[in-house]
Amino acid sequence: MDDFLQKFEQRLKDYIPGNSVDCVIFGYQNQRLKVLLLKWKQTDVWALPGGFIFKDEHLEDAAQRVLIERTGLKSVYLKQFYTFGNTQRSTNAELATTALSEQLMANGILTKELLEWLQNRFITTGYFALVDIDHIKPQPDAFSDSCEWQSIDELPSLILDHNKIIAKALEFLKVQLNYLPIGQSLLPKKFTMQDLRRLYEVILRKPLDRGNFQRKILKLDFLVRHEKQMTGAANKAPYLYSFDKRKYEVLLKEGIGFSS
Amino acid sequence: MDDFLQKFEQRLKDYIPGNSVDCVIFGYQNQRLKVLLLKWKQTDVWALPGGFIFKDEHLEDAAQRVLIERTGLKSVYLKQFYTFGNTQRSTNAELATTALSEQLMANGILTKELLEWLQNRFITTGYFALVDIDHIKPQPDAFSDSCEWQSIDELPSLILDHNKIIAKALEFLKVQLNYLPIGQSLLPKKFTMQDLRRLYEVILRKPLDRGNFQRKILKLDFLVRHEKQMTGAANKAPYLYSFDKRKYEVLLKEGIGFSS
DNA sequence: CCAATAGTGTCTGTGAGACAGTATGCT
DNA sequence: AGCATACTGTCTCACAGACACTATTGG
Numbered sequence: 001m002d003d004f005l006q007k008f009e010q011r012l013k014d015y016i017p018g019n020s021v022d023c024v025i026f027g028y029q030n031q032r033l034k035v036l037l038l039k040w041k042q043t044d045v046w047a048l049p050g051g052f053i054f055k056d057e058h059l060e061d062a063a064q065r066v067l068i069e070r071t072g073l074k075s076v077y078l079k080q081f082y083t084f085g086n087t088q089r090s091t092n093a094e095l096a097t098t099a100l101s102e103q104l105m106a107n108g109i110l111t112k113e114l115l116e117w118l119q120n121r122f123i124t125t126g127y128f129a130l131v132d133i134d135h136i137k138p139q140p141d142a143f144s145d146s147c148e149w150q151s152i153d154e155l156p157s158l159i160l161d162h163n164k165i166i167a168k169a170l171e172f173l174k175v176q177l178n179y180l181p182i183g184q185s186l187l188p189k190k191f192t193m194q195d196l197r198r199l200y201e202v203i204l205r206k207p208l209d210r211g212n213f214q215r216k217i218l219k220l221d222f223l224v225r226h227e228k229q230m231t232g233a234a235n236k237a238p239y240l241y242s243f244d245k246r247k248y249e250v251l252l253k254e255g256i257g258f259s260s
Numbered sequence: 261m262d263d264f265l266q267k268f269e270q271r272l273k274d275y276i277p278g279n280s281v282d283c284v285i286f287g288y289q290n291q292r293l294k295v296l297l298l299k300w301k302q303t304d305v306w307a308l309p310g311g312f313i314f315k316d317e318h319l320e321d322a323a324q325r326v327l328i329e330r331t332g333l334k335s336v337y338l339k340q341f342y343t344f345g346n347t348q349r350s351t352n353a354e355l356a357t358t359a360l361s362e363q364l365m366a367n368g369i370l371t372k373e374l375l376e377w378l379q380n381r382f383i384t385t386g387y388f389a390l391v392d393i394d395h396i397k398p399q400p401d402a403f404s405d406s407c408e409w410q411s412i413d414e415l416p417s418l419i420l421d422h423n424k425i426i427a428k429a430l431e432f433l434k435v436q437l438n439y440l441p442i443g444q445s446l447l448p449k450k451f452t453m454q455d456l457r458r459l460y461e462v463i464l465r466k467p468l469d470r471g472n473f474q475r476k477i478l479k480l481d482f483l484v485r486h487e488k489q490m491t492g493a494a495n496k497a498p499y500l501y502s503f504d505k506r507k508y509e510v511l512l513k514e515g516i517g518f519s520s
Numbered sequence: 521c522c523a524a525t526a527g528t529g530t531c532t533g534t535g536a537g538a539c540a541g542t543a544t545g546c547t
Numbered sequence: 548a549g550c551a552t553a554c555t556g557t558c559t560c561a562c563a564g565a566c567a568c569t570a571t572t573g574g
Contacts, residue, residue, distance in 0.1 A: 241452020
């Protein structure tokens with residue numbers, strides 16, 4: 001048996017039974033909003049990064065721990081959005097097919113005890129995070145052989161109710177847009193006005209007027225303008241901007257209006 | 261020992277350990293926003309109405325059950341707002357003082373087994389409800405000798421982190437104001453424009469211009485005007501209004517702007 | 521008459537949205 | 548020059564907010 005697995009199994013008793021956290025980690029790349037997903041070993045089964053809660057651990061710290069383990073990032077925007085507690089949500093169609101579970105056990109990826117633990121009813125609390133995708137090296141956990149960014153428009157089928165969890169997180173993201181450090185968290189330090197507008201368009205799922213967007217954003221006065229960015233393309237070069245962190249955070253407390 | 265208590269104790273094994281729900285039930289009366297609280301038997305200790313979750317019960321159904329038991333109301337607005345999972349939140353200062361617990365046990369209100377159950381760490385999910393205060397007869401539960409409405413401006417000291425839970429619910433209420441059937445849930449069927457404005461003022465904690473409020477609300481076109489209400493006071497009698505339920509709900513889906 | 525509150529009207533400033541016009545970088 | 552995109556300006560409409568005016572009820 002895998003050494004890690006053995007240790008993990010021994011630690012099961014240190015976890016609160018029946019509770020878990022799942023993280024919807026958002027990133028933005030190539031004009032796509034993406035989430036970080038794990039692919040289970042030797043399967044085509046995908047899942048959100050998640051984990052259990054130690055008996056002496058705050059719920060939020062458990063989410064933070066999962067985030068750090070998968071991304072290495074400590075200080076990112078992390079927020080609870082909903083707790084999923086339907087009785088049927090834990091019905092794991094994948095593990096219920098004994099064929100797969102036995103295969104996994106035969107290969108030393110699961111143990112009987114762990115399988116039983118996983119088949120209990122779980123109440124899971126969803127947290128979402130906003131991260132700069134270019135500063136992260138996703139790390140698979142012990143049960144997964146890959147950890148990848150997937151566009152929210154082309155999500156694979158996920159275990160349990162993880163598709164619903166992502167849908168709820170997206171809804172929350174849209175509603176909370178005016179209060180979240182969207183740009184600062186999801187974009188690199190310097191970016192063009194087009195980058196920022198495209199990000200808002202992707203989240204709101206509708207086009208925004210280029211001119212009006214720029215005027216409105218600049219009027220809010222939380223961006224610093226830098227040198228122009230020579231792209232090599234046959235057109236006028238755009239300015240680069242960065243956030244005036246202090247001004248931005250003050251504004252976010254009140255909320256930045258972007259119903260448009 | 262109390263018969264109910266005995267049955268309750270036998271049912272402990274049917275509950276999920278370590279999880280609970282707490283309901284912040286809002287009502288509106290005499291121009292005050294109020295919450296429903298329980299006072300523990302033979303003490304001055306107040307608490308939110310709450311309960312445990314049966315192993316085969318949806319989380320939301322548990323909240324609904326608590327609501328029904330305390331208010332008798334089935335179809336009211338009920339929504340999850342946050343899950344509280346700090347390790348220290350369950351530290352029950354009241355029950356930790358052995359004097360009180362022993363007194364309660366001596367009087368047959370608590371048993372040793374129940375006390376131990378209560379002293380575990382709990383993760384609780386907060387739900388809030390909006391109800392018409394005049395249509396409710398609050399019912400104390402088996403551990404309480406009264407169930408009363410208390411103004412949010414003069415809350416007593418509550419057990420555990422229940423004061424924080426109420427604070428979070430209020431914050432959520434304020435943010436979600438534009439998407440909640442505030443008026444329909446908290447006001448009687450017929451009400452004056454002043455009633456509605458006062459309700460918004462209490463929740464937003466700031467005065468609203470009388471004229472502008474009326475103009476804006478009427479323009480939204482979800483109110484039906486009825487006969488005037490002769491109050492007997494030496495002033496012009498106000499009209500009574502009621503909600504056009506269908507129009508109101510359509511509007512709420514988009515959100516009614518009331519930043520003002 | 522007056523006091524008190526209800527209901528309506530008016531004015532101003534701001535800002536969203538549509539769209540046009542100018543500027544710039546490269547071929 | 549011509550193309551593509553960046554940036555800026557202008558116009559209109561709607562609405563929030565301040566505030567004034569009229570209407571009604573009862574003392």
